[in-house]
Amino acid sequence: MFYIIGLGLCDEKDITVRGLEEEFYGKELILADRDMVETESDDILRNADKEDVSLLVVGDPFGATTHTDIILRARALKIPTRVIHNASIMNAVGACGLQLYNFGQTVSLVFFTDTWKPDSFYDRIKENADLGMHTLVLLDIKVKEQSEENLARGRKIYEPPRYMSIPQAVSQLIEIEEQRQTGILSPETTLAIAVSRVGGGEGNERIVCGTLAELSTQPNQVFGQPLHSLVIVGKRLHHLEAEYAETFAVNPKTWRETAKTVYGCDFE
Structure with a gap:
């Protein structure tokens, strides 16, 4: 049997009871980075038709298309599969006060370089915005990345991990807004x-809200430790959503005024 077991949001204590029942604790663990999962799936699946093999993943197993692919490969090999779900950012983002059914497409934002600034995310955000939906933006991480020189020379030397910060993400969003000029990411509104x-629990989890302009000027430490995500609020914002999130506002007065005048929230 081939298992994919979600580990949840924080650490090994987030495992579900059903996940614990698979008794993987005490077993030999092999660190499988993204490259291994994507390019060495045959090795991972080897002998899974004769013995139990478990792939442990952060969050929920279906939070990444890579895991869908490996399940399809297992099925093609006639290997029985079982998925054990857990929490992920896709549903835990509701902690910010916005209702999950008001979210549209999720997008990813990658690190810009001097020569590469992909902006297809903007089109997805606009599609959501046109429907009044919120957008969850997942910020880029660089783990086990090679420099262009080391990659070209075939040297297995990796760069230090990098995690996109909220101010950097907002800066990139505003940069593309200045090019497109549709107004969906207007910094002030x-x-x-x-x-x-x-x-992550009290003292670890961090939620901060405001206009894009306000978030762009906050020091990195305000937003806590990575990993970070950003939600672009849609115009169907309900007053209860706005009131809940106001608790986390950089400037509650600006937050409420913008929600009222720009988003049409009718506070009671």
Whole structure:
């Protein structure tokens, strides 16, 4: 049997009871980075038709298309499969006060370089915005990355891990808005919510909200430790959503005024 077991949001204590029942604790663990999962799936699946093999993943197993692919490969090999779900940022983002059914497409934002600034995310955000939906933006991480020189020379030397910060993400969003000029990411009138380590418990989880302009001027430490995500608030914002999130606002007065005048929230 081939198992994919979600580990949840924070650490090994987040495992579900059903996950614990698979008794993987005490077993030999092999660190499988993204490259291994994507390119060495045959090795991972080897002998899974004769013995139990478990792939442990952060969050929920279906939070990444890579895991869907490996399940399809297992099925093609006639290997029985079982998925054990857990919490992920896709549902835990509701901690910011916005209702999950008001979210549209999730997008990823990668680190810009001097020569590469992909902006397809903007089109997805606009599609959501046109429907009044919120957008969850997942910020880029660089782990086990090689420099261009080391990659070209075939040297297995990796760069230090990098995690995109909220101010950097907002800066990139505003940069593309200045090019597109549709107004969906207008810095002064677009509300957004930054979340960090959701599910990490008191003292670890961090939620900060405000206009894009306000978030862009906050020091990195305000947003807590990575991993970070950002929510672009949609115009269907309900007053209860706005009131809940106001608790985390950089400037509650600006947050409420923008929600009222720009988003049409009818506070009672």
